[in-house]
Amino acid sequence: MKNGRNSPTCQxxxxxxxxxxxxxxxxxxxxxxxxxxxxxxxxxISFAGGLPNPxxxxxxxxxxxxxxxxxxxxxxxxxxxxxxxxxxVLRRFIADRYAKRGVEVDPxxxxxxxxxxQCLDMAGKVFLDKGDTVVxxxxxxxxxxxxFSVYEPNFVTVALxxxxxxxxxxxxxxxxxxxxxxxxxxxxxxxxxxYSAEKRAAVAELLDRxxxxxxxxxxxxxxxxxxxxxxxxxxxxxxxxxxxxxFSKIAAPGFRLGWVVAPGVVRDKxxxxxxxxxxxxxxxxxxxxxxxxxxxxxxxxxxxxxxTYGRHREVMVEKIREYFPAQVRCTEPEGGMFLWATLPExxxxxxxxxxxxxxxxxxxxxxxxxxxGGGDNTLRLNFSxxxxxxxxxxxxxxxxxxxEFLD
Amino acid sequence: MKNGRNSPTCQxxxxxxxxxxxxxxxxxxxxxxxxxxxxxxxxxISFAGGLPNPxxxxxxxxxxxxxxxxxxxxxxxxxxxxxxxxxxVLRRFIADRYAKRGVEVDPxxxxxxxxxxQCLDMAGKVFLDKGDTVVxxxxxxxxxxxxFSVYEPNFVTVALxxxxxxxxxxxxxxxxxxxxxxxxxxxxxxxxxxYSAEKRAAVAELLDRxxxxxxxxxxxxxxxxxxxxxxxxxxxxxxxxxxxxxFSKIAAPGFRLGWVVAPGVVRDKxxxxxxxxxxxxxxxxxxxxxxxxxxxxxxxxxxxxxxTYGRHREVMVEKIREYFPAQVRCTEPEGGMFLWATLPExxxxxxxxxxxxxxxxxxxxxxxxxxxGGGDNTLRLNFSxxxxxxxxxxxxxxxxxxxEFLD
Numbered sequence: 001m002k003n004g005r006n007s008p009t010c011q012x013x014x015x016x017x018x019x020x021x022x023x024x025x026x027x028x029x030x031x032x033x034x035x036x037x038x039x040x041x042x043x044x045i046s047f048a049g050g051l052p053n054p055x056x057x058x059x060x061x062x063x064x065x066x067x068x069x070x071x072x073x074x075x076x077x078x079x080x081x082x083x084x085x086x087x088x089v090l091r092r093f094i095a096d097r098y099a100k101r102g103v104e105v106d107p108x109x110x111x112x113x114x115x116x117x118q119c120l121d122m123a124g125k126v127f128l129d130k131g132d133t134v135v136x137x138x139x140x141x142x143x144x145x146x147x148f149s150v151y152e153p154n155f156v157t158v159a160l161x162x163x164x165x166x167x168x169x170x171x172x173x174x175x176x177x178x179x180x181x182x183x184x185x186x187x188x189x190x191x192x193x194x195y196s197a198e199k200r201a202a203v204a205e206l207l208d209r210x211x212x213x214x215x216x217x218x219x220x221x222x223x224x225x226x227x228x229x230x231x232x233x234x235x236x237x238x239x240x241x242x243x244x245x246x247f248s249k250i251a252a253p254g255f256r257l258g259w260v261v262a263p264g265v266v267r268d269k270x271x272x273x274x275x276x277x278x279x280x281x282x283x284x285x286x287x288x289x290x291x292x293x294x295x296x297x298x299x300x301x302x303x304x305x306x307x308t309y310g311r312h313r314e315v316m317v318e319k320i321r322e323y324f325p326a327q328v329r330c331t332e333p334e335g336g337m338f339l340w341a342t343l344p345e346x347x348x349x350x351x352x353x354x355x356x357x358x359x360x361x362x363x364x365x366x367x368x369x370x371x372x373g374g375g376d377n378t379l380r381l382n383f384s385x386x387x388x389x390x391x392x393x394x395x396x397x398x399x400x401x402x403x404e405f406l407d
Numbered sequence: 408m409k410n411g412r413n414s415p416t417c418q419x420x421x422x423x424x425x426x427x428x429x430x431x432x433x434x435x436x437x438x439x440x441x442x443x444x445x446x447x448x449x450x451x452i453s454f455a456g457g458l459p460n461p462x463x464x465x466x467x468x469x470x471x472x473x474x475x476x477x478x479x480x481x482x483x484x485x486x487x488x489x490x491x492x493x494x495x496v497l498r499r500f501i502a503d504r505y506a507k508r509g510v511e512v513d514p515x516x517x518x519x520x521x522x523x524x525q526c527l528d529m530a531g532k533v534f535l536d537k538g539d540t541v542v543x544x545x546x547x548x549x550x551x552x553x554x555f556s557v558y559e560p561n562f563v564t565v566a567l568x569x570x571x572x573x574x575x576x577x578x579x580x581x582x583x584x585x586x587x588x589x590x591x592x593x594x595x596x597x598x599x600x601x602y603s604a605e606k607r608a609a610v611a612e613l614l615d616r617x618x619x620x621x622x623x624x625x626x627x628x629x630x631x632x633x634x635x636x637x638x639x640x641x642x643x644x645x646x647x648x649x650x651x652x653x654f655s656k657i658a659a660p661g662f663r664l665g666w667v668v669a670p671g672v673v674r675d676k677x678x679x680x681x682x683x684x685x686x687x688x689x690x691x692x693x694x695x696x697x698x699x700x701x702x703x704x705x706x707x708x709x710x711x712x713x714x715t716y717g718r719h720r721e722v723m724v725e726k727i728r729e730y731f732p733a734q735v736r737c738t739e740p741e742g743g744m745f746l747w748a749t750l751p752e753x754x755x756x757x758x759x760x761x762x763x764x765x766x767x768x769x770x771x772x773x774x775x776x777x778x779x780g781g782g783d784n785t786l787r788l789n790f791s792x793x794x795x796x797x798x799x800x801x802x803x804x805x806x807x808x809x810x811e812f813l814d
Contacts, residue, residue, distance in 0.1 A: 015618070016618075016620060016646070016670065016672065016673055017672045017673075019534055019586060019587075019618075019620050020533060020534060020676060021532070021533060021534055021535050021536045021539075021558070022536055023532070023536075024532070024533055024676055024679070024680070027679055027680070027683055028679065029675075029678070029679050029682065030682055033491070033682070051487065051488055052487075054483035054484070054486070054487050055483070057482075057483050057486045057487070059477060059482035059483055059486065060482075062477055062482075062486065063473075063474065063477035063478050063482065066470075066473040066474070066477055067470065067473070067474060070466060070469055070470035070473055071470050075464075075466035075467075075469075075470065076461040076462070076464050076466055077461070078661055079461070079464045079466065079469065079659035079660070079661035079662070080458065080459075080461050080464070080659070080660060080661050081458055081655075081660045081661065082661065084440070114521050114663075114685040114688075114689075115685050115686055117683075117684070117685050117686045118684065118685045121683060121684045121685070125428070125430070125431070125557060126427060126428060126431055127426055127427060127428055128428050129428045129429055129430075132428075143683075143686070146682065146683045147683045147684070149683070150532060150680070150683050151428070179426060180426075211422070211423075211426075213423060213426050239423070248488075252486035252487070253486070253487060253488045253690075254485055254486035254487050254488065254489065254689065254690030254691045254694075255486070255689060255691055256521070256685060256686070256687070256688065256689040256690075263423065265423065265424045266423055266424075268436075269427060269431055271436070272431070272434055272435065272436050273431070273434070273557070275436065275437055275440070275553065276434055276524075276528060276550075276553045276554045276556070276557050277524070277525065277528045277554070277684065278521045278522050278524050278525045278528070278663060278685070279522055279524045279550070279663070280663070281663065282521075282661065282662060282663040282689050282692050283660075283661030283662075283663075284659075284661045284662055284691075284692060284695070285689050285691060285692060287661075288691070
């Protein structure tokens with residue numbers, strides 16, 4: 001029994017870093033989180049983050065909700081283990097809100113998650129075998145790329161146009177045997193693009209026809225400043241997909257409360273995956289959120305967020321028109337938290353970043369949002385988390401940096 | 408492009424349940440959670456659950472902590488996104504508590520997790536390639552089997568003796584090339600067994616020698632009623648392993664707050680895995696726990712839990728001696744929440760379960776805790792979550808069921 005020390009198996013495993021699973025080779029630390037370290041200096045005007053504005057958090061109402069829950073007869077129950085599916089009252093509340101917007105959802109088909117990021121991990125666990133093809137928008141949400149990478153899929157990207165994905169590219173990817181399509185049809189992170197009604201219908205038809213698993217991520221759908229609310233792709237379909245939602249942008253992200261809507265057979269698998277991952281989402285966080293929703297009008301609250309972010313967006317778009325050279329193209333999103341800028345071909349936003357930092361203004365270079373390369377001349381600007389005055393000043397500085405850079 | 412509909416690829420994927428990843432075939436819904444549905448009837452005295460006693464939750468102190476956090480200047484920050492590693496003050500607090508018990512831990516090597524169940528998922532993600540061997544105790548913790556199963560390892564079990572694992576079996580498993588050993592050395596769930604100091608040292612030596620990744624799970628270590636506190640296997644080692652902890656049993660599980668201690672290179676990988684899984688653990692839950700710890704003496708609180716559970720355990724052991732037939736062997740744990748009974752060879756605790764339910768008493772049959780089969784004649788009894796009178800009555804009923812069953 002003592003020969004293990006010298007066996008090749010044993011030698012190979014003497015250092016713990018040699019024991020890492022192969023899957024982790026393709027999962028990288030979030031690039032954005034690294035950038036945020038550079039931009040922590042308060043003298044820098046940062047459009048790099050993706051944070052909701054903390055002034056929009058209903059702190060006082062949450063404090064009262066916590067008192068009701070922990071001070072009342074529900075105190076001990078809110079600190080105990082609870083079901084993997086999540087609080088039934090909270091799930092019914094979510095279903096009722098969908099119903100108000102004309103989306104029919106059975107509360108039993110909702111699973112409460114530890115933030116909507118967990119929906120992605122659960123979807124990856126439940127659906128992705130190594131080498132399966134995941135179709136993702138180009139540019140696409142970085143957190144999803146990171147989350148799915150754990151399950152070692154093959155990513156295929158589809159160009160995002162002004163009104164949604166390029167349908168020919170999408171069909172080509174589906175026809176080639178894609179298993180999953182992941183998309184953010186409302187005010188996408190990073191681009192701010194939303195799908196038109198026509199594209200929603202067309203995407204739904206393609207999904208139904210090819211039997212592709214659809215993971216529809218909708219954290220920003222309620223933050224519309226202009227134009228008309230459009231139903232999710234989910235509503236256009238004959239076969240239900242997965243629809244992810246979140247309290248992070250309509251209430252506060254610190255709860256880590258999201259949800260996934262999925263048809264029965266998928267919901268059951270997701271519940272098993274979640275049980276294996278964290279047993280259930282914080283009972284306390286769920287209870288406080290439920291108490292908040294019972295005593296407050298969240299629609300009123302969302303309206304306030306909309307007005308505030310809408311004003312920020314307006315200032316940013318105006319100042320961009322004033323300060324950016326005409327060769328820079330920018331999206332003018334109808335909602336959400338982000339705006340996307342494209343520099344002339346051949347310009348590197350990564351190089352621009354360095355000179356922008358010298359002028360004390362920051363953004364996120366776009367390349368990491370391209371799962372299969374490209375996008376070197378793009379960048380993301382966040383407008384939710386800065387006051388209008390700082391936005392004006394920051395865009396002016398960035399405009400100077402770009403002009404200098406282009407010369 | 409329209410040929411997709413009739414291609415074999417597409418046909419195969421038309422139904423969503425045919426798209427599930429292979430890994431999910433081996434992950435099952437928690438057997439215990441299914442049993443708990445049967446035992447929800449309040450007329451049943453249930454020893455089946457694994458719940459801490461809600462009377463032990465510091466509800467009032469947590470309510471005050473929540474008020475301080477949400478009512479004070481920290482309100483908005485407690486509702487915002489935060490770092491993946493977790494609250495630095497909370498991490499320092501955890502390191503200081505280890506130091507008090509003579510265990511040296513760098514706060515930088517601690518990652519706050521969404522319950523200690525998440526430590527298992529993270530360890531699986533980071534270390535387990537398909538087919539890797541995970542060594543686990545026989546019987547072993549069900550949640551770990553479920554969690555690791557997602558990563559498709561090969562389980563090898565090692566018999567748990569009164570003072571820890573069978574060392575010969577353990578070395579044989581290590582020598583055969585095991586990658587990971589998972590164990591609960593203090594008051595194990597389900598058996599109540601604790602490792603002796605000698606076995607801790609011997610296990611540490613084997614781990615170091617064979618370079619096996621050790622995941623040491625310690626949710627119950629502080630709940631010792633008698634005997635002397637022993638340092639974790641972690642302290643006996645030359646190379647550090649992973650040491651998991653939890654606030655669930657010393658404060659309350661509804662927070663979903665746990666932690667993992669791991670050396671730098673492993674910690675970095677765990678952070679990436681956690682980022683991909685849920686970005687970070689609830690800021691609100693972490694902030695309330697921190698505020699609780701700052702204003703209360705948790706050691707005092709743990710002492711109260713110890714006294715209460717110790718009394719429950721005493722009643723259960725006494726009543727077992729009084730009511731169980733002598734052929735039934737039971738552990739007499741020095742701490743924790745569980746006691747383990749072994750019926751005579753050939754008796755099925757699953758069959759006993761049905762007749763016990765008719766007498767309105769419940770337990771968990773032991774077979775599911777055996778990752779590779781066996782244990783049909785064993786069962787788990789929980790003593791934390793019932794008052795002493797109900798424990799006496801329940802053990803009397805169970806004794807009758809067993810006698811009837813053995814006849």
